[in-house]
Amino acid sequence: MNSAADIVFDEATKTYPGSVRPALDALSLTVPAGEICVLLGSSGCGKTTALTLVNRLTELTGGDIRIDGTSIREQDVIALRRGIGYVIQQAGLFPHLTIAQNIATVPQVLGWPKPRIEDRVRELLELVGLPHGEYGDRYPAQLSGGQQQRVGIARALAADPPIMLMDEPFGALDPVTREHMQDEFLRLHAQVRKTTLFVSHDIDEAVRMGDRIAVLAEGGKLLQYDTPERILHAPADDYVARFVGTDRGLKALTLRRLSDLTLEPYAGGANGTALRADDSLRTALSALLAAGADRLPVTDADGHPVGTVTVDLIREAA
Ligand SMILES: Nc1ncnc2c1ncn2[C@@H]1O[C@H](COP(=O)(O)OP(=O)(O)O)[C@@H](O)[C@H]1O
Ligand SMILES: [Mg+2]
Missing domain, CATH: 3.10.580.10 (CBS-domain)
Known part of the structure; x- marks a missing residue:
């Protein structure tokens, strides 16, 4: 499989049944292969909707999304999801499976031979800093929140998908652990270079994580899609400026x-x-x-x- 793919949102629109207003309104942007794009905005502005449109947990009602030029509408949903790792806020690990079994889930479904699965689980646990010997046989409840999120990331990477979707993956962690996980993910990303859509409502996190940031507002409208530097130094309008906050100089230091x-x-x-x-x-x-x-x-x-x-x-x- 490719190590990365580009993602194009082409006037991607979602209006949920029973609503008059779209949750995501004609979103157009391109995420170049291997980059991290942060979808930033306050609660209810359509970030999760944008993410789940990509793996078709939600279906488009208008426009299109293309991965390496192919519309997601034309792809078999199962095959599509196989190429996409998905990480959510509560790691969503299976509580009755060990850490190793959790990570092995997708490769098992894909019918990989057992030795290959074992090698992959070992490699991924190493990659996220949880040595197999110590953690492989534990159950999720025996890990801290941060460690569980690392397992969630390892599991999402298991079948080496070209794309990662991450929906506020560190949102439930305390601030110190969150920063640590952000750094770890950046280090990991430098190695595996997956095209990543990363949802956040936190400007500091967005500035830290994003190669580019898409600022969304109420009603699923895109206000600005730019590098962190440009978002901080040249906000497109008052809304973005206010969202970015007053201590912009300090935030620029994180870059x-x-x-x-x-x-x-x-x-x-x-x-x-x-x-x-x-x-x-x-x-x-x-x-x-x-x-x-x-x-x-x-x-x-x-x-x-x-x-x-x-x-x-x-x-x-x-
Ligand atoms: N399954 C759904 N059915 C109807 N409305 C929904 C559904 N999911 C989300 N919405 C609405 O769509 C809007 C965007 O939601 P969401 O994408 O979850 O925003 P965010 O992730 O930015 O908080 C909100 O107004 C929300 O109430
Ligand atoms: Mg959300």
Whole structure:
């Protein structure tokens, strides 16, 4: 199967039976293969509808959606869904199956040979940071919320679908776990490069996760489809500007990594206080404030020193 596919919404419209107003109103946008597109907007603006139109849990009432040029209307629903991983807020794991059995579900349905399924389960658990030896035989109730969401992601990736649909996947997690999962997913995405539609009502999450952000409003209307930078710095109208909020400068810091700065030379520092080069400037600023320090050491992923970040460097970058 392809590692990624592009998705085109072409005036995609959904009016639910009994409503006069569409829940999604002629949405047109293209998600390039391998990118993450965040559908952002407040509750009821049609984000979930847009997502479920793609895997046909909801059927279009107007317009079209094409995956790599082929209309979803022309595809067998089962075959279509086979190519799409779907992750929802409550991981939706089968409580009576072990973690390994949960992840094996789709490959089993597809009739993969047993050794191939076992290899895949092992590989995916490794990929989401839950070693098989420790977690494979546990049941979902024996995992934390964040760990369950990781299993949900592993399960969605099991048959290597070119597309991932994620509906507020981290919405039920506490803020610290949520940020951690966002980073983990970005790291994972850099490896597997699935075309991802990611629903969120949280601008910070959208800015962090999205290659592009689609801002939707009441009535399922698209207000702006743009990069996070453009959404923050050039909101299309007052509604987007208000949604993006007043602390735009601070939010822009989440877009930049310490590795983007010219750091001062490494000068050591207290154990355990080092930042990582792939941390965002916002994370760095929070750490500086929390430590009451005007400088902190920065290391690479392996803990090797790469430099020192200062409050002044971040101020200049902002
Ligand atoms: N199955 C349904 N039947 C009728 N109306 C629905 C259904 N699902 C959603 N809606 C309506 O469509 C609109 C968009 O809903 P939804 O896509 O769930 O929004 P969001 O995910 O952005 O919160 C809302 O007004 C909601 O009440
Ligand atoms: Mg929703």
